[in-house]
Structure formats: C-alpha cells, structure tokens
Amino acid sequence: ITELLLADDRALLAHTEKALQHIINRFSDAAKNFGLNISLKKTEVSYQPPPRVAYSPPHVSIDRTNLNAVEHFAYLGSVISNDATVSKDLDNRLSKASSSFGRLSKRVWQSHSLRLSTKIQVYRVVVVPTLLYGAETWVLYRKQIRLLERFHQRCLRSILGIKWQDHVSNEEVLKRASLPSIESILLQVQLRWACHLTRMEDVRLLKPVLQRAPRGES
Template identity: 30%
Template sequence: MRINVKKKDAIRLNDKEIEDVEAFLYLGATMDKNGGTEADIGRRLGLARTAFASLAKIWKSAQYSTKTKLKIFNTNVLSVLLYCAELWRTTEKDDEKLDTFHRKCLRRILKIHWPEKITNQQLYERTRAIPLSCTIKRKRWRWIGHILRREENSHIRTALTWAPEGKRRRGRPKNTWRRSVEREREELGWNSWKEGQVVASDRRKWRSLLNGLMRPPGHGEDK
C-alpha cells in the first residue's frame, strides 16, 4: 500500500511483483491509503452486527434475565466492536453512528419496539450503560495514562509528547488521532503533556479523571 507517493514503479521481492492494495488488515485493524480510522470503524460495526444477529435467540428468550443478556452483549458484541478503539480517531459522525448502533441493540434486548418510546437517558439508566462515545474516550485516556507513566526514553511516550519543529503546509491541517487527543487535553485544562504526566503519576487522580469522562450527556427523546 502506497501513501502520498509520486513514484509508482513496481516493487519486486524474490523475483515476484508485490501487489498494490487499497487497504489491508494489520493486527486485526484495517489500514487504508486514506488514513484515519473510518474504514476500521465500519468493518468493526459490521462484525458487531453479525455477532449481535447470531445471538438473536438469546435476546428473544425468556429464560435469561436482562442482566444476563447485557453481560452476554458486553462480552460477545461490544468486545468485538471496541477492539483497538483507543486508537480510533473518531469524528462526531463516527460517535453518532456508534451510539446509534449501541442504543438499537439495547432496545432490542429490552424488547422495546416501535411505536413504544423511551428517551436515550432512560435507556442508559435502565441498562446501566453509557454512550459508546464516552466508553471509547475513557479507553483512549486510560491507554494514554499508561503511556505517560512509562520511562522518558520510551518510544511510544516520545511519539505522544514530542513537539515537531518547523512549519507545516498552508491550509487546514488534517485531523489526526494525536491532534484530537491534544484538543481533548486542552479541554481538560492541560497546556502540555507534562501537566498530564503529573496527574497520571497519581493513579487515584487518574481513575477519578476516567470516571469523569464516563459521565454521559443528557439525551433527548428519539423520533
């Protein structure tokens, strides 16, 4: 797969020409030439829908309690969907897509069908769940906490905290995972990663921070 290259000569290895591809799987994640994580999120949603559909008999069954069904849903559906979610660069559109899928599944488990209505907030309260967008943000910052606690010469810590020098090209910069977490960092009131390292060093404070990220916003009633 080639990214941002002008020269497209064939690449050969052991007298065999390597095929050019638009995307490929690497460690379970989708990598495509457009960058970002939209393709990976789409693939994960497809896998999660298949996993949820394969358990349809359980969702319809009266033998299992709602509590048991929710546990099965979390371990067999959400675990498939949220694999490597801490590395997703999500947009508002992605968050809405993920939250909508989550709410549809919860309504199916609770056997809430049209035209019966229930607000999103009531749905989360009845299932003791939070929006997936909040869960992903918490996973992302939980992982960042591990990075900030690593030794200073750690490559992964350097990749997160290093400030590149020089000037970027004119125009609006492309949104990346790093730019998105830096924006979230500023929303937390930290002007630099050093301030985050101070908080991350205290695991109790960091857990308190993560709990704050799990607070779901209010949701209106569905149409």
C-alpha cells in the first residue's frame, strides 16, 4: 500500500480491493480528526486488471457511499488509464497543445513584427512542452509517434508559411525551423528523466517502484 501526496490531491494505491478499502478508511478517519471533508463527487476509483483477466468494476466506499468507478481519470495534468496505455493521455496532450497553438495564432504566428526565429522559439518553449507534458514515462507505439510528428509538422509548416502544394519534405521543414523531430525531443526528455531517476536516493518511493522487476522475473 502506498500513497502519493501533492498539495490537496492524493492518490492512494493498493494491490487489492480489500487493501484499498482499508487505506481509504484510515485516510477518511484521519481527515475527520482534522475537521476535513473528503469530496465524494471528486473521489474516483480505478482498477487495473492483470493481463488476461476480465475487468470488473471495484466496489470501494466512504461512509457507506460507493465511490465512482472509472476507466481513466486526470491526475496532476495527466490522464491515467486502467489499461496501462497512454492513448487517453496522448489525446489529451494533443488537444491541449492544439489549443495552445491556436491561441497564439494572431499574436505570434501571423504577426509581421516578429522574426521567424522568435516564433520558432515561442513554439519550442510553449507548445512543445504542452504537447510532451508527462512524456517522461510514456511508452509509445510507432503509430502514436507518427501522430505526434504529424502535429509537429503541421505546426511548423503553419509557422513557416509552407503549403502542401509546395512539396516540401518533412526533413526540409525541420531544417528550416532548426528543430529536431518530436521523437528526438521525446528521447532527450526521457533520457534526462532516467538520469535524474538514477541519481535519486534509494529511499525515494519512485525509484524502487520503477526499478522493480515484474513478478516472476529477476
């Protein structure tokens, strides 16, 4: 049983439904002792079944009120899915990055008073981090990387004023923008985070969780 705490958001993790109910009971009692109320509407439960095990919604409650069982939920800006994939989170990041890019259309991308290098820099420090927020732990398939690359290309072509009929290759677009591919940026982000992880003290919760081998393996 573990718990992750940040500000007023808390995620409670357990291997079994019984263990989760136990820790929630203890957490609820502790909250009452401090005069705090847990929002039952905002509290959700998600169950991640083992491979080849059929999904069944968990039954966990607080003060005899059953908590809403969901297949995915938002936590600290990321979407956590019970199937252990990043598909929902990826869709969420693409939506937010697209919105971020659109809001800067008139003031930045279409502005004639800003240099191209300035526009590219704004794109790199605003839109790309929005797109890759939480990507340090992503495990992506090739088709998902292609989705990210298409978004990257679409944005850069808009900034550079390149139309489809101009027949400019993706490599040439990256060269004109002086930017690497999204896959290269993603690998840099994940490598930087992996180096940070190895430097963590062994007592930090994140380190043993991510370095633990699956059951049955050594």
